[in-house]
Amino acid sequence: MKLSFHGADRGVTGSCHLVEAGGKRILIDCGMYQGGRELEEENAEDFGFDPASIDILLLTHAHLDHCGRIPLLVNRGFAGEIITTAATRELARVVMLDAAHLQEEEAERHARQARRHGRRPIEALYDTLDALNALDRFGRIAEYGQTIELAPKLTATFYDAGHILGSASIRIEESGDKTRSVIFSGDLGNSGRPILRDPQIPPAADAVVMETTYGDRLHKQIAPSVDELYEAINDTMARGGNVVIPTFALERAQEILFYLREGIEKGLLPNTLPVFLDSPMAISATEIFRRHPECYDEETYALFEGGKDPFALPSLHFTRQTADSIALNRLVGGAVIMAGSGMCTGGRVRHHLRHNLWRKDSSVVFVGYAAPGTLARIIIDGTPQVKLFGEEIPVHARLHTINGFSAHADRAELLAWHRSLKPAHTILVHGEEKAMRSFGEQLHNTEIHMPFKGDAISL
Structure with missing residues (x-):
């Protein structure tokens, strides 16, 4: 069994790992790099393997940094089967089509600028047709705990990772003269949170490839x-302003809606608080959440069984249409506006920042991870002004960074998960190098690897 690493190596985005076993080439995730221009350009580079040579892609979950380059993979020759859970399949459809649409819009904007200035236009990484073609590659649906045969004597089993709806850790086992096994953690969830179950512990394995996003902190x-x-x-x-919440469409938007509903029901927030979910993808994701109660924890499942929608608010407004989103710019104050993207790298939230960042009576509330180089991180780090749509916008709004909403396991939870597996080899990925090294120092009785992109390990 051979493992090689092609993304999220000493970095937090772009997860992509390759397993060669049982005569098959199996890809685990194919995510997009997110951050500054340098990372964006890396998305268009060669994968480090021939896409046409991949037999199967196992998808841990539907976040863009795990599924965002699948349409490009298909465009460049992948014709194998994609296996994932039912919920991830639905969410990945929304995510990939949305990403294609945003890239087409961005490419069109760059083309207009290029024509004006005589520059070469930037092409979209892929388009809507590529995303639709990628959807044709989705095959068998994985159920938690049920073994799937990938080839004779080669199996994969998905376990609930508790990160977002449908997320999974994946255990691959090759049997024969000597059995070899490896677990890919995917992104592990934060235990004790509403809506989803806590992460499952898979059976022990020879090696674990695990994320370290928050490996250095609680x-x-x-x-x-x-x-x-x-x-x-x-x-x-009370100040008369608006609250802008840059929101990840999957999990974070639903969790914030859950807590806003609770706050209103307990009298901790105004009953008439206007909340606008200004993200077509988040709206679609919320509808998908309602269709997959098999992923819920007991409390949320009981709410649905009792006829109560945990995401419904008295004054919740869904704004799918662009015209409705633009109309929100006329709101002087008194509204909560949730919009994507969570790292402010694109989407409608940038328009809302343009209209609210300069206002002392407004607030921007960050409730998720912000990768280095993203607009969200730049604002959080204290820049006095940002450039949006060609304008220099001063940052006068009150800023709040609330880290407790993370959908990722923290250092203590990652260590507990790892201890339960007792692997001989631990490969650390999907984390900033500082977090990775700090986490690795806490591990014992295991050989630690921190691969660079392109590195390979044989088990």
């Missing part, structure tokens, strides 16, 4: 984080 507790969110909203309403 999360703030969820209760004070929710209180901080309520305080930020109430304070902004």
